[in-house]
Amino acid sequence: MQARPIHRGIPPLSPLGRRAALGAALSLALLGGCTSVGADLPPMPEETAGPYRLGAGDQVRVTVFNDPRLTGDFRVGDTGSLALPLVGLVPVQGRTTEQAARQIEEALRSRDLFNDPSVALEILTYRPVFVLGMVERGGQTPYQPGMTVLSAVATVGGFNYRAVTSYVGLTRIGEDGQAHEYRAGRSALLQPGDVVNVFERRF
Structure with missing residues (x-):
């Protein structure tokens, strides 16, 4: 009599195991979704130290x-x-x-x-910085030399519970006179007139 081949694959999951795996996959999908808002923006370019340049509102x-x-x-x-x-x-x-x-x-x-x-x-x-989105009290705040994204957010009450807190959208008027939006980290240095947009998580 011919012997049957022995299959040593992964054993099938029990119904409980299948539910657990599905839950884990869903959690990962939600986690990926909550951090993807604004992630496709170009990163903030590295800044070189230089003298301050005047703008409307100073x-x-x-x-x-x-x-x-x-x-x-x-x-x-x-x-x-x-x-x-x-x-x-x-x-x-x-x-x-x-x-x-x-x-x-x-x-x-x-x-x-x-x-x-x-x-x-x-x-x-200095002309103010504007902080919008998922913060406690959005609006304008006076610029101070050395101000970062995090310190600007702190002046308007901090992030709220729905905020993406690892990065923000930052809109800045470039040397060409046009507004450009970037992805900026919490420690990014701000300039007067910048607009900081704190994104909302997707769950």
Whole structure:
């Protein structure tokens, strides 16, 4: 009589085992889904240290030495310019404080107000950062040098229970003047005007 081959495969699962395996697979699927929101965004590019550049909403102090009429506190307008008395609009968007001061000096010379003006410019208040999505109190918060994603979220009450907490979406105006959205980690450094979007988990 011919011997039957012996199969040494994996034994079939019991009904209880099948239910457990199905539950584990479902849990993994849900876990993968909750972390995939926004994961396809391009990662935040590495930043190189550099001087701060002015933008709409920054509050600055302009000091024109030897002329108190032109010295005062001003806000960078929506068009990226400072409206200065006797001078008019001076574009400062994207310039450093040093470059903006030289720009004002040039405007003073071109209007024959000074032969050799001397101007200093300092930032009083930075334009805010905006934090939206799954946080306790979404909205704008004042920017502070060295602010990270996590510290910005903390200022609006922290993550809520539905939040993806390992990364966020971060929208920033690039040098081309266009808004670009990235995936950023909790320790990513922010810039004034950034918009942080905290994603919602899918379960």
